[in-house]
Amino acid sequence: MKRTLMLVPLGMNIGLTTISIGLVQKICKNNFDVKFFKPIFYNMDKNHNIDHTTKILKQMSSVSCFNPIQISNINNFLVEDKKQNIIDIILSEISNNIKHSDVLFLEGLCLRSSFLLSNEINYEIAQLTNAEVIFVCTIRKNNIFDITNTVEIIKKSFIHKKNINIKGIIINEFKIEKFDVFGCFVNFFDIFNIREKDKDEKVMSKQLLYEYYNIPILGYIPWNSKLLEPTLEELSLYFRAHVINQCYLNVLCIKSIILYKRNIFCKYKNGFFYRSMLIVSSDYIYDLKVICEYINENNSIIAILLTDSNEFLMNFVKSWNFFKILKIPILLVESNVLQTIVLLQKFNFKLSIKNSIKFKMIQDYVSEHISNSFITSLKTTYTKKHQCQVRPSMFIYNLLNLAKKNKAKILLPEGNESRIIEAATICSNKNIADCVLLGNLEEIKHIAKLYNIKLSPNIEVLNPELIRNNYIERFVQLRNKHSITTAHAQQILKDDTVLSTLILESNKVDGLVSGAINTTSNTILPALQLIKTSKLDSLISSVFFMLLPDHVLLYSDCAINPDPNSDQLAEIAIQSADTAISFGIFPKIAMLSYATGSSGSGEKVDKVRKATSIVRSKCPHLIVEGPIQYDAAIESIVSKLKCPKSIINGSATIFIFPDLNSGNITYKAVQRSTNTIAIGPILQGIKKPVNDLSRGSSVQDIVYTIAITAVQSKKFNKII
Structure with a gap:
């Protein structure tokens, strides 16, 4: 198309x-x-x-x-x-x-x-x-x-x-x-x-x-006017009229409708009533001969509508030779004159499906x-002007469809939490992911019943008490540099998040989502220790998908690295660009600072300037601007004032914060002040997808995070 x-x-x-x-x-x-x-x-x-x-x-x-x-x-x-x-x-x-x-x-x-x-x-x-x-x-x-x-x-x-x-x-x-229905001589159209x-x-x-x-x-x-003129067929159907002399109903268009008034009607010359239909009340039944003689001489009137129709009037009209000689359609309706006028006022001029x-x-x-x-x-090639901007609803639609194609197995350690159970059920029913709940099956069923959740039969439940000992040896092996003993490992593995991270590490599932009742550090720290970075990355960072009313933005890094240096900041930017592309968002990177271009100097600004240079050197195909202030990165009018030659021109899709302090404060301020959905933190640069939830997450937020994890799993499997 x-x-x-x-x-x-x-x-x-x-x-x-x-x-x-x-x-x-x-x-x-x-x-x-x-x-x-x-x-x-x-x-x-x-x-x-x-x-x-x-x-x-x-x-x-x-x-x-x-x-x-x-x-x-x-x-x-x-x-x-x-x-x-x-x-x-x-x-x-x-x-x-x-x-x-x-x-x-x-x-x-x-x-x-x-x-x-x-x-x-x-x-x-x-x-x-x-x-x-x-x-x-x-x-x-x-x-x-x-x-x-x-x-x-x-x-x-x-x-x-x-x-x-x-x-x-x-x-x-x-x-x-509107029609003037109270004049002594009414020309409706x-x-x-x-x-x-x-x-x-x-x-x-x-x-x-x-x-x-x-x-x-x-x-x-x-x-x-011809675009509005109704045909006699449309009018007859509208009035549910009985029609005598049904000739050319679908081709005769009515230019005006005249209400018959004695002593006025016959004064008008031939041609005055051009393409008109005459409404005649049964009160004037004895005038019909005069009317017919007039119409015979004046061929402008192309139809007659008789009101107050009954069986006597119908038989009279059928038998009367004058009407047979006229050879124009006669419409008989049961309504009286006033009712007919009211119906005319309500007539809909829209095109009839029968009027070809x-x-x-x-x-x-x-x-x-x-x-x-x-x-x-329209024959020229059309370049979409706003391919970099994705509407939240389109992002969600694409996200869920990508997840459905992957069909990944996602582990949820907080299996006894009602929101997690409901989100897992939704994902299972909609084929977004195969969800695995960690917990006791009977307890999970009880919670589901308590919250009126119809637990999907396709959800797998793993009882942690039955499998903890299976992962002690592997945990000791992974943490051998820290002199972890078997007894110590048994103690640490009582934490379901640590156990779940090991299950992920052993390739029994494709991704992990936690944080509905645990802190961010409880979710992310085991991943940093046990999963570690992919072979293409030197650090793990995070990104938030900010679903603003009109578009989706990526904020990074707002959860992991406290004060990244220039090389780390550049890597975070490149990781975020890859994440954006994976989810159908065109990457336009703003390397944020308190100064734009050469308007400021100092250690913090120079760090961002150097990081921007590194990104351009490593990935010349990426659109990146820095140092740049947030307003110049998000608003074209401000961008033209502060950096007229900006390649972003106020339409950045990825915002790289210079440190964790500024990033975390900004994402929470935007999220809470604008009622924005913030999905994340989503981990980048890790071997296998592990993603955190806010403890205030809605069921909808959890579903989206599961979907993102499912999409990531396919990409991560390629680069492990």
């Missing part, structure tokens, strides 16, 4: 379906293989399980469409774990259906209940799919205020956020006004007589949007007014 385009509505009743089918047509006509997908469909009506655009394209075109994800409660998108489930389904659907296509065309969501939530969801999906966003709006007043209001919505909901690719905007110029916009006014909108706000206009769809003629007309009309240069630009 070459391109992903997303049509994002900026308001209600803007003709989103109309623009979608026209734009899809234009792209298809230029020899692109297009697939259409509306990711989320929210409808309170349980009888509808598919959105209007998908239904129309499926029935009336050859465009490949796949069904949207139907959500019964849109507020689920505000709950993190439920939102992630929705996102996982959307991304899986896209992944399974986009093969061999040139363009994936996404249609955004517009909620009547919350426009702000619509924007949030649309932004999230655009981010996940790295889509090029095309906004759709109607500018009802061609003035600076209305245009500015449209731009402000774009700025607040999209531009001011990170990693959004805005392609441009399409303006759909139409306006539907007077709205179709609104004059065309002056050319100068169209140009003004384009200039204001592009020149002042730098938003390209990709299409300007002028007013066209209008579908083709809308396709051609909209397609004609879409910029040719925009379509031509």
Whole structure:
């Protein structure tokens, strides 16, 4: 797939379906293989399980469409774990259906209940799919205020956020006004007589949007009444009318609907009621002869709708020769005049799935007014602007899928902890990893029952009391430099974390996750002593995955090395870059200091400067900047002020802290102040993956850490 385009509505009743089918047509006509997908469909009506655009394209075109994800409660998108489930389904659907296509065309969501939530969801999906966003709006007043209001919505909901690719905007110029139902002479579809916009006014909108706000206009769809005119078939179905003279119902389009008034009707000359349908109350049944004579002379009226219909009126109409001579459709409805007027006010002008003629007309009309240069630009190779930035939900989706492919066996020493049991069950049920719990099986079952956890039968349980003695000899062997005796080893192996580390060292499992009830040192120290570094590394460091609202960052080293020297700092940076790549994050390394570039000097700054030089020398392919301050590394505006020639330009993904003090303080400050998920510390440079949990970890945090450990196990097995 070459391109992903997303049509994002900026308001209600803007003709989103109309623009979608026209734009899809234009792209298809230029020899692109297009697939259409509306990711989320929210409808309170349980009888509808598919959105209007998908239904129309499926029935009336050859465009490949796949069904949207139907959500019964849109507020689920505000709950993190439920939102992630929705996102996982959307991304899986896209992944399974986009093969061999040139363009994936996404249609955004517009909620009547919350426009702000619509924007949030649309932004999230655009981010996940790295889509090029095309906004759709109607500018009802061609003035600076209305245009500015449209731009402000774009700025607040999209531009001011990170990693959004805005392609441009399409303006759909139409306006539907309310009917005047109380006039003595009612012409219901007077709205179709609104004059065309002056050319100068169209140009003004384009200039204001592009020149002042730098938003390209990709299409300007002028007013066209024919896009709204209903056919007689649509009206007859809407009223559930009994039809006499069923001729050309699907091709006769109604320009206006006239309510018959005696002493007014016959005063109008031939041609006044061009393509009109006349509503006649049964109160005027004795005027029907005069009406029919008038219609016979004045062929502008193309249908009659008779209200208060009953069996007598129906038989009368069928038998009356005047109606047979007229040869125009007669619609008989049971509702009275007032009820009919109310129904007309509620008539939905959206395109009917049965109106193939209008579908083709809308396709051609909209397609004609879409910029040719925009379509031509789709033929060029598209480089994703924000490939280095990964959205948290995309990171989680990729992480879990990578873990599922590895199918690693992960040991959890704290098997009697309810969060660990629940996380292990989730991982087992979702095939994220084969989890092994250390503990007594009966105790684990009791805890699971107590917390209403349905323990997965695929989870293996190891009783530590039955296997401790098996690892005494190996522990003595590994720690022989420290004169460890058998008796001392027996005492140390009473610690389940030490025992688990030895189980990992013996290759009986692929990774280890602990720390839900133990300290970081209890988890990491045995790994440093027994597992040690891989053959490619000289030290073990740590990294945190910081899942911020808009993107994922890596912080290192925030848990292991108190005050690394320049060589160690450089190695930590290179290890962190390898970790980032393993999890699909493009590495852009910021070597942090209290100074940027040459703005400061001193031992601590020089250490960072030297470390940066070492990284560049050892790995010239890596993007690295240092010394640099945090604000210049994370914000492009600050970066341009402090280091205009920066290759990072405020978009760093990896932050290397100069010492443990600054790193640990920063990660905790960000985590707690912004409610950010911090996964880690994840160990780097170790032979086999051992990862720590915060004692305040949620079940979700534990699942993610297990998944990361599973992914690491494959990489580590290659380099041991």
